[in-house]
Amino acid sequence: MKLFLLFLLTLLPPLLSAKYLTNKSCKECHEDIYYEYQSSYHSKTYFNDELHRKVANAVSTKKYECVSCHMPAAANKKALENGNEHPSKLYKEQTDAVSCFYCHQIGYVKQAHKKNIIYISKKPEGYKPSMFGSLEDPDDSDKHEMLNNPIYKKNVCLGCHSHKRNDHDVMIFDAMKDNQDSTECIKCHMPYINGGAEKMNKRGRLEHRSHTFAGIHSLDMREKALDIFIHPEHDSIEITLQNKMPHPLIIQAARVKYLKLTLNRDGKIIWKNFQKSPLEDKQGAFLIEFADKNNKLVAIPAFAYKRKFVNNLQAKEKKVLKYKTPSIKKGDIIKAAFYVILAKPSCSEVLDLQDKSLTSPLLMKEVTYKVTNIK
Ligand code: HEC
Ligand code: HEC
Numbered sequence: 001m002k003l004f005l006l007f008l009l010t011l012l013p014p015l016l017s018a019k020y021l022t023n024k025s026c027k028e029c030h031e032d033i034y035y036e037y038q039s040s041y042h043s044k045t046y047f048n049d050e051l052h053r054k055v056a057n058a059v060s061t062k063k064y065e066c067v068s069c070h071m072p073a074a075a076n077k078k079a080l081e082n083g084n085e086h087p088s089k090l091y092k093e094q095t096d097a098v099s100c101f102y103c104h105q106i107g108y109v110k111q112a113h114k115k116n117i118i119y120i121s122k123k124p125e126g127y128k129p130s131m132f133g134s135l136e137d138p139d140d141s142d143k144h145e146m147l148n149n150p151i152y153k154k155n156v157c158l159g160c161h162s163h164k165r166n167d168h169d170v171m172i173f174d175a176m177k178d179n180q181d182s183t184e185c186i187k188c189h190m191p192y193i194n195g196g197a198e199k200m201n202k203r204g205r206l207e208h209r210s211h212t213f214a215g216i217h218s219l220d221m222r223e224k225a226l227d228i229f230i231h232p233e234h235d236s237i238e239i240t241l242q243n244k245m246p247h248p249l250i251i252q253a254a255r256v257k258y259l260k261l262t263l264n265r266d267g268k269i270i271w272k273n274f275q276k277s278p279l280e281d282k283q284g285a286f287l288i289e290f291a292d293k294n295n296k297l298v299a300i301p302a303f304a305y306k307r308k309f310v311n312n313l314q315a316k317e318k319k320v321l322k323y324k325t326p327s328i329k330k331g332d333i334i335k336a337a338f339y340v341i342l343a344k345p346s347c348s349e350v351l352d353l354q355d356k357s358l359t360s361p362l363l364m365k366e367v368t369y370k371v372t373n374i375k
């Protein structure tokens with residue numbers, strides 16, 4: 001019986017993942033998309049993302065448990081996860097980060113408690129790989145087959161961006177609701193831009209989906225995150241913040257986003273919502289802080305036993321903040337600016353970050369209000 005099974009197995013075509021095609025290999029035909037992608041954060045991983053590498057090393061210098069989302073094309077995932085092997089620049093599957101080929105092979109995403117699980121579509125050995133992509137009129141090329149796959153579009157972002165819990169069952173990030181799918185994400189983060197999807201542009205297409213995956217690192221995108229409304233009263237200011245995104249204001253636990261509010265008279269600041277650190281203002285600073293077993297602050301979420309402090313705006317949530325101020329007069333100017341620091345102070349203190357853009361405030365939005373009359 002055993003022999004018979006073995007015989008059967010040798011008859012079946014080996015269902016292996018197709019041979020890995022590097023990001024560079026796509027450039028031959030999809031040049032514009034290749035350069036867009038190279039400027040995106042999907043091209044960043046352990047080797048070229050300082051923040052990610054330093055957090056990963058702070059978690060463990062042996063095991064690299066981040067691989068499933070940050071280096072998903074790696075052929076030795078298990079060995080990297082359990083520490084038998086370390087990330088190595090020698091392998092394109094590792095330096096390619098969230099690679100073109102990997103993303104376009106996502107066949108199925110299983111929802112799970114700790115983090116979702118991605119299954120890559122398999123093909124018998126020797127066959128041309130199939131790519132999943134746009135739904136409109138997919139076309140074959142001599143290099144690869146195209147499959148029209150609505151499931152792909154619904155699931156493609158879910159595998160990595162939905163949620164993640166650590167080993168102590170603490171939620172590190174929770175970005176997507178169960179009923180949300182990827183088509184929504186694609187609309188904002190992959191808008192149509194000029195030019196064909198392929199270099200020869202035989203079909204004369206006028207536009208393609210942008211692969212810059214613009215997000216928090218782009219000023220244009222940062223401006224779109226929220227609306228700020230200013231309502232002055234006799235001796236107070238009311239600020240309404242409206243999250244315009246279908247995901248929380250804070251997803252990535254390293255970030256802090258905050259309001260800087262000033263009341264200005266005759267060119268001088270006469271009142272502000274914090275003196276030195278934006279964290280002094282508990283309602284205007286948005287962040288997630290974690291605690292260890294003894295309820296002490298921990299910067300690295302992997303070590304957390306619970307969430308210690310959460311101030312966040314959920315998808316589309318509106319919040320009204322109230323500030324007591326000196327009495328407000330006609331002619332006063334109120335400035336409300338909203339900033340993000342990519343690596344919040346508690347995080348950068350333990351990581352020794354070199355890249356200043358990680359620790360300096362980046363502007364998201366600024367609104368000014370000139371007081372003409374007070375109700
Ligand atoms: C030898 C040229 C060539 C190479 C190399 C190549 N492609 Fe393509 N690809 C094409 C052509 C031609 C089309 C059809 C273009 C069109 O519809 O405008 C296409 C279409 C696609 C589409 C779907 C476009 C659509 O509108 O449906 C995806 C997705 C895609 N390629 C991904 C990749 C990825 C990922 C790689 C690298 C692993 C790659 N391609 C490498 C030539 C190539
Ligand atoms: C379930 C998938 C998943 C796992 C596992 C995962 N991450 Fe991430 N990580 C993401 C996603 C998605 C982002 C993109 C940003 C976001 O969600 O806000 C990200 C972003 C980050 C960032 C911010 C990077 C930047 O340049 O600003 C850091 C730091 C980070 N992850 C560290 C880690 C570390 C360290 C591990 C392993 C201990 C890990 N992540 C495991 C999904 C994951």
Ligand code: HEC
Nearest residue numbers: 041044049069070072156157160185189213214215216217
């Ligand atoms: C295989 C995992 C994976 C998949 C699938 C994936 N992402 Fe990501 N994404 C990441 C990781 C990891 C990062 C953070 C990389 C870093 O900063 O080092 C990221 C970062 C981003 C960012 C932040 C960019 C910035 O400038 O901060 C956006 C936006 C994004 N992804 C959108 C998407 C969208 C839209 C999809 C679906 C079409 C998608 N991602 C699919 C893993 C993934």
Ligand code: HEC
Nearest residue numbers: 157161176184185188215216221222224225245246251252
């Ligand atoms: C209505 C437009 C819109 C939609 C739809 C949208 N986003 Fe965003 N997203 C934004 C904007 C604007 C930013 C940049 C500002 C910010 O991060 O606060 C952003 C930021 C991000 C970031 C970067 C966060 C960080 O701190 O690094 C990730 C990751 C992301 N989005 C993933 C997704 C995913 C996954 C979906 C699908 C569920 C999605 N987005 C849907 C507008 C959108």
Ligand code: HEC
Nearest residue numbers: 026030033034037098099100103133134135156197208209
């Ligand atoms: C995070 C996942 C992800 C990564 C990484 C990624 N793509 Fe895509 N790509 C998509 C999605 C999703 C679509 C389909 C968007 C749609 O039509 O709704 C797409 C569409 C395309 C298309 C068709 C474009 C169009 O407008 O018809 C081509 C060609 C393509 N990708 C090539 C590439 C190449 C080449 C790379 C690497 C340089 C790459 N992709 C990296 C997710 C990804």
